[in-house]
Amino acid sequence: MTGGPPGGQKSPIVYSVVIPVYKNEGSLPTVVERLGEMQGRLDGPLEAVFVVDGSPDNSLAILRQLLPEASIRSQLIAHSRNFGSFPAIKAGFAAARGDYVAAMAADLQEPIELIEEFFGCLASGEWDVAVGTREAREDPLVSRTLSRTYWSSYRRLVQPDMPAGGVDIFATTRAVARKLVSLDESHSSLVGLLFWLGYRRIEIPYSRQERVHGKSAWSMRKKVNYLLDSVFSFTSMPITVILALGLTGSLLSVVAAFWVFVSWLVGSVPVQGYTALMLVLLFSTGGVLFAIGVLGTYVWRTYENTKNRPSSVVMSTEVFHDDDA
Template structure:
């Protein structure tokens, strides 16, 4: 039965072993199949499973459909309703907070990532040998333009943010309760959930799968959202902009020095005869790259201040072992 909880508290339940978090936005056409296939997955698991649907301001009839289907479904479920559309990653965070299982999987509602992948994730997590499972796309049935855009995005992400992320990116993952708790402690807006998932560390394994063709609707992962997400990731996890600014200032300063020597020699040897040309060039060259160097230095201090405001822990200890010895 669906519980009408007024707060999302993420209280662990002894009755739930596995939770699957599904953000919902414009997925009315696929929700019936999602529930059906998750019900089949739940039967094969060795413990109770729940589905946590986070309706992220969906403009279609997804919420009404879930309220009609879930009370009759064979799996436990929750419906969490956002006050408006906040985006997929905030919806996942809401779902992680609401999930009651010891092991949590995250998947989309468009069925491009097969729900059966959750079973593979949970099998890996239940061994106790890994804490995070991520889907690694080995094949994809997306349209050519969408495929190229996605590959380009994740190539840039790997080059600028984290090279450990699978080449095809991360659209689906699973984790233990401990990992979910650590992720939720990092209460950062305008950040990258995927980046945070890899930042917290823990033991991680990749599970290969083939991304299926979208049968209904179209992806909301537009170019504008990709660019914004990439910029959020850059500013949240790297100092590349500051480093580039400092590098330009340093290289420019060296080139300015060389150019200044050339200009001065030209003036001294009489090759430059225009009045005021030499001092004007020297002032322009030195002032331009001195400003860039200064901005790079100031930016480095601002970056460190920004890092401290995030409130990320310096480290996340897994266990503490104390041995008193035999003496």
């Protein structure tokens, strides 16, 4: 860029990149360097918003060393504990000041050039949301298989329009970012909320790179919890299944009762066996307890949302290379 506002004032921020940080100390120097390189290719000022989500390593200290020396404007937000990647992204979106806001992981498995494509699409005025869709991934076979199974279940149970490989990286206009932040739901899916909002959305394919630094904190347990959050937050399918099973069981019970009654009339009812009776009781009790558990999950989530607790707690915020710093 050449020139600038009079009086030495800095230009308004056009682009914001939000990076949640958890156990990423090894990749942070490269992330900051890549963002500085991207700033040189953009047609407007860029800011990076790092959200350290209660990371137990030295990520916060490393960023405090790197950002004052970096060539980009930045914010460094520290959470009071680990709240999860989605609350961290949401906190970053709330703090972002750019006209276009992107979310990317700090592990560099998504090419940073994809962010530039997002910004180009949004700046054209034709799109409000840009998401990255995986064409290929260089992860181990087990990880690829589990991820494929997970996202297949997600599309079938929750959102049919979700890309086959899921969404890990996306960008929105400022207006959409504000709408997304305003949806204050506990135990929900940020990507699910993004798709629920609608707007004009473009999907850009990319190849996911092999992880170089550290291990992913996105464990199978977290994926299962995320799937459950998505199912219970965006679909009534579990209740529909229980209703269908209940109706089917009721119809079968009526048929069985009629058959037993007719058999009793003609005197052909044999003595009932203990094993068969116990199996029926155990099956029925298990089904009832399962149904109560599903309904209880919906009730618990409703109760959680009435508490109005914030999705995360910001412990500190630092601003670098900014007029207000």
